[in-house]
Amino acid sequence: MAGAHLVLFIGCAIVLLATSTASAATVERSFHVQNLTVWRLCRPQVITAVNGSLPGPTIYAREGDTLIIHVFNKSPYNLTIHWHGIFQRLTAWADGPSYITQCPILPGNSYTYRFTITGQEGTLWWHAHLLWLRATVYGALIIRPKWGHTYPFPKPYKEVLLLLGEWWNSNVMDVENESLQLGITPNNSDAYTINGKPGELYPCSKKQTYKLKVAPGKIYLLRLINAALNNQLFFEIAGHVLKVVAVDAAYTDPYVTDIIVLAPGQTADVLLTAEQWPGAYYMAGRPYFNAENAGPFDNTTTTGILVYEGSASALIPKMPLLPAFNDTPTAHKFSSGLTSLVGARHWVPVPCKVDEQMFITIGLGLSPCGGNATCQGPNGLRFSASMNNASFQLPTSLSLLEAFFYDVKGIYTADFPDVPPLVFDYTNRSLSQSPLGFTLKGTRVKKFKYNATVEIVLQNTAFVGVENHPMHLHGNNFHVLAQGFGNFDAINDRKKFNLINPVIRNTIGVPVGGWAVIRFQANNPGAWLFHCHFDVHLPWGLATVFLVENCPILSSTLPPPPADFPKC
């Protein structure tokens, strides 16, 4: 009986037990990915979408379930789908980032993603992981607790999905191609969206406004996902306080706030009590924009409407007072105020003995235009980005995971540096024009022994300009031990580490011109992309890959890829 297995991790050993209660189910779905014409902002636009909807279909599962998702690529583009935040224990082949764990599904082809969800529950999502396709190819992946398990908070009356997105009045693939050809920053988006709808503050969008009807006195669980490409977002609901109970599918201590801040890739589970005067209230999202030396950005505001049952229909909704775009203190207060719910289901303590210590600079840079092309970036150069000065280049002839699994030479080098090649005053703003900002391209990865405890200081640099980069790790959650501004101080900042109840997540917005320290246990064999979740920075090279070896003693061994695995 496929999927009805309980996977236990006892040290190295993985014990498969047939479950007697048969509570685990198989969730089988088909994704048909193809052109869809939608009207937004007064005009039609052809987009790539799953099953004719934006956002795409929501997948509901319970912890322990096995997912079988058949993806049919009927779009004109190469495609892969990533299951954002899913651990993929011993199913790394199903993770999805193109050229990392698999080659793309070519137009006209299909591939079936198979994986079992173990050790996690909450709000996650899925999205395309090839170039910019995820702008319109995304949807929610909700993992409910196993039957018989309850939430560690009052049972909500209803659950509500709120997917925040970003919209272009263009073909997003053309927008990205143009920026990569010319070496420049891509065109800004034209709108943000809530569940695919921009909301009434945009032209022709009165009908393109998400509405949520609430019953007075009831508690709602809002499952918020930032699916935007290139912008962190503030989110607020007029007149209502919000109580965060989980982020990135890991339970938190209840955190009461007016404002949520989400970086692309992050999620938040939030309780809302409908305790205001019956009426209409805007929910609103707009950017937390902190990049220094940057040009204009999409500074528009997306809105939805919360309407109390029985309130008059012609009410003008109240608007929340949103923070300034660059309100870093407010964003930092929220992000650094979250703590994990100690002892909650799936909670893990901070691993204490560190085996691998890394210090990784992250930031923007420049590189020569390349070939015979002419670039329109600063001084005729092209924008680039790097980690420890290594600007990541995707392999093209084989996925990294296959190269690792079959030990194929010449695809990558396992020499990603543990420390920056040069020690300098990382966040000194006078670096913005420095020639040190030239990056070195390569497919450089870091290999870990099975079960190594890894601690990483992520340090923003000031080349081109400082900026908060949302760093996302595939296949693992991590603890966020501390975060701050300026250069990390190995003596004094270490004293600030929270080793008791630090927040657990899969994506961390590293403070602008600052640092964050994360720790995780590399106990999941595979090739795990670690990258900036801004789609403008990923193709510029703000990425690396962690290769995690199989367990040397017992059978926690990655099996070979499935038969229908796409080839390059």
Ligand SMILES: *[C@@H]1O[C@H](CO)[C@@H](O)[C@H](O)[C@H]1NC(C)=O
């Ligand atoms: C993995 O590490 C954890 C904590 O560091 C330890 O308890 C466990 O025994 C280790 N397992 C193996 C197989 O080394």
Ligand SMILES: *[C@@H]1O[C@H](CO)[C@@H](O)[C@H](O)[C@H]1NC(C)=O
């Ligand atoms: C997507 O559409 C196909 C074809 O109409 C259908 O068979 C499938 O069930 C749909 N999938 C979901 C997740 O709705």
Ligand SMILES: *[C@@H]1O[C@H](CO)[C@@H](O)[C@H](O)[C@H]1NC(C)=O
């Ligand atoms: C899908 O849309 C693209 C871009 O607009 C277009 O080039 C292509 O011909 C369309 N394909 C189909 C099958 O309609």
Ligand SMILES: *[C@@H]1O[C@H](CO)[C@@H](O)[C@H](O)[C@H]1NC(C)=O
């Ligand atoms: C980007 O913006 C420029 C200036 O508005 C416009 O000319 C160009 O067509 C846009 N590119 C795409 C791909 O939409």
Ligand SMILES: *[C@@H]1O[C@H](CO)[C@@H](O)[C@H](O)[C@H]1NC(C)=O
């Ligand atoms: C990308 O842009 C270049 C130059 O503008 C063009 O020649 C090429 O066909 C474009 N590629 C795609 C895939 O659209």
Ligand SMILES: *[C@@H]1O[C@H](CO)[C@@H](O)[C@H](O)[C@H]1NC(C)=O
């Ligand atoms: C958004 O930016 C434009 C110019 O880039 C500016 O004119 C406008 O006032 C800004 N809007 C807000 C709400 O800040």
Ligand SMILES: *[C@@H]1O[C@H](CO)[C@@H](O)[C@H](O)[C@H]1NC(C)=O
């Ligand atoms: C650059 O142009 C020369 C002469 O036209 C050509 O031989 C060469 O292949 C081009 N190089 C690249 C990388 O396109």
Ligand SMILES: *[C@@H]1O[C@H](CO)[C@@H](O)[C@H](O)[C@H]1NC(C)=O
């Ligand atoms: C930044 O670097 C410049 C040039 O090296 C130096 O003069 C300045 O004092 C530094 N700024 C800070 C805040 O350390």
Ligand SMILES: *[C@@H]1O[C@H](CO)[C@@H](O)[C@H](O)[C@H]1NC(C)=O
């Ligand atoms: C990064 O590498 C490039 C190319 O070797 C070099 O020019 C640059 O100085 C390096 N920068 C840093 C900060 O290491």
Ligand SMILES: *[C@@H]1O[C@H](CO)[C@@H](O)[C@H](O)[C@H]1NC(C)=O
């Ligand atoms: C699609 O993927 C295949 C296999 O990696 C590659 O050869 C091809 O160039 C890709 N197509 C585009 C348009 O990038």
Ligand SMILES: [Cu+2]
């Ligand atoms: Cu970034």
